[in-house]
Amino acid sequence: MKKKNNEAAPAADQGLFGALLPPAPAKKSGLLSFSYSKMSLYEECPLKYKFKYIDKIKEEPKFYFAFGNSIHTALEFLYSVKAPPFPSLEETLDAFRRDWNAKSYLEKGYRTQQRSDQDYEKGAAMLKAYYEHNQARFKPPFLVEYSTDVEVDGLLVRTISDRIEHLGAGEIAIIDYKTGKDVKRQPLQLYMYQKINEMDPRLKEKLAETYGLRVSAVKVRQLLYYHVPTLKEYPFPRADDKEIGSFWDRVLGVAESIKGLKFDPTPADQACSWCDFKSLCPAFFGGHPHPAGQPSASTENIEALVDRYGQLKEKMADLQAQLDKVAESIAGSARDGAEYDGSQYTAQVKKSSKWEFRDREAVITVLNKFNLYQKALSLTLTGITNVLESDDLPDEARKKLLEQAVKRTATEIKVAKKEGLI
Ligand code: SF4
Known part of the structure; x- marks a missing residue:
């Protein structure tokens, strides 16, 4: 059975790393393989x-993924019927047990057999409660664990909808199960499902196959998170064009950053x-404290890590210097708004003006003198620039701030690899 794999990053069942990866989609030239969990x-x-x-470094198994996957597998089994009768509660629990026992407690990410057994009991009780609560309204769904890959805006976006119900006349409801402690109330993951499912031509074919219904378009009418541990439903109406538009801008922003190889920690x-x-x-060992509850590296490890850290810092400094030099050369000769073609990469160059402030203390003095400190909100470049460029700034304050300011040309270079998925 397929595994749940594109759940968002929730608080407790922490989709921080995404669950087991589905088989890689067929590579298509120039498309970035994308999903909601990648974006999160x-x-x-x-x-x-x-x-x-990108580096494809293997992670430790996480017990919360193992738990969520087995619950999803049991619910997939329960709903994979074309017509009643539905599987019995015992059969559903058997499906859960089979999936649970397919891996040892260590493979699932538990530290002890006992913790694994406790979660097994918890999962079985959860499924029993789900079954009894919903039994009276069981009806064969339109689709279960429906996986699709849709090409849009240079992305190959994958969604896996836990359950899709047909509400009539080509309108559907998409249901996503959550198994962690909380449900994220933000429906952004569901917006991704709405956008992609409505673009997916296969859904129309599936409606025709399943119900003999031919429609010009499939429309999402309802979106729902179902929180299995509490049996609570969190419904959302379909997102309107504005909501989808701003969500999509965010998706494209993330995609652009990935294509531009922006991977700062x-x-x-x-x-x-x-x-x-x-x-x-490097950021974690660069002064960031070990978060509570996490073991520190052992002493003998630290010595090796100190060396590695030093080497990486040196390498980074060297690379950064090279990068700055090349960027400077590009900035010197490139035209604003132009696009340039290398043999492996393309680059878009955008130039803009930006202020730099020479003396932080002097800037603070000016802000205080003219009661502008609050207006700057924070002493970031943006905060101070906003003050400097605001229309209602008194002339004398502007003059004083300008004495500390230098206007420079900032050049943004967005590069993208020409071929192949990243
Ligand atoms: S900063 Fe480093 S340690 Fe922290 S989440 Fe990012 S990669 Fe992990």
């Missing part, structure tokens, strides 16, 4: 994304505490 991981930490999806306690790549990560 990139937004959580670009370097973590790189370690997982963004350390944060929670993300780092669940991260298997700490020993490889």
Whole structure:
């Protein structure tokens, strides 16, 4: 049976790393293989994304994925019927047990057999409650664990919908099961399902095959998270064009950053505490504290890691210097808005003006003198630039700030590899 694999990164069943990967889609030239879980991981930490999806470094198994997968497998089994009768509760629990026993407790990511057995009991009780709560309204769904890959905007986007119900006249409801402690209320993952399923030509064929119904388009009418542990439903109406549009802008922003090979680490306690790549990560060892509850590296390890850290820092500094030099040369000769073609990469060049401030203390003095400190919100370049460029800034304050400011040309170079999936 297929495994759940594109769940978002929830708090407790932490889709931080995405679950077991589905078979890789057929490679299509120039398309970036994408999914909601990839996007969440990139937004959580670009370097973590790189370690997982680009460098393909293997992670430790996670028990919360094993648990969620076995629950999904049992529900898939329960709903994989074309017509009643449905499997009995015992048969459904058997499906859960088979999937659970297919791996040892260590392979599932548990530290002890006992913890694994406790979760098995918890999962069986959860499924029993689900069965009894929903039995009266069981009806054969339109599709179960429906996986599709759709090409859009240079991406090959994969979604796997846990269950799709046909509501009539080509309108559907998409249901996504959650098995962690909380449900993320944000429906963004469901927006991805809406967009991709509505673009998927196979869904129309499936409607024709299943119900003999021919429609010009499939439309999502309802989106739903079903939280299995509490039997609670979190319904959302279909997203309107504006919501989908802004969500899609975010998707394209992430995709652009991935294509532009932007993989700077963004350390944060929670993300780092669940991260298997700490020993490889310069940001984590670069002063970021070990999050509580995580074991520290052993002393003998630390010596080796100190050396590795030093070597990587040196390498990074060297690479950064080379990168800056090349970027400077490109910036010097490229035209604003132009696109350039190398043999392996293409680059788009965008130039803009930006302010730099020479003396931080002097800037603070000016802001305080004119009661502008609050207006800057924070002493970031953006905050101070906003103050400087605001229309209602008193002339004298502008003059004082300009004494500390230098206007430079910033050049943004977006590169993309020409061929092959990243
Ligand atoms: S340790 Fe933290 S900063 Fe480093 S890759 Fe992992 S999540 Fe990112």
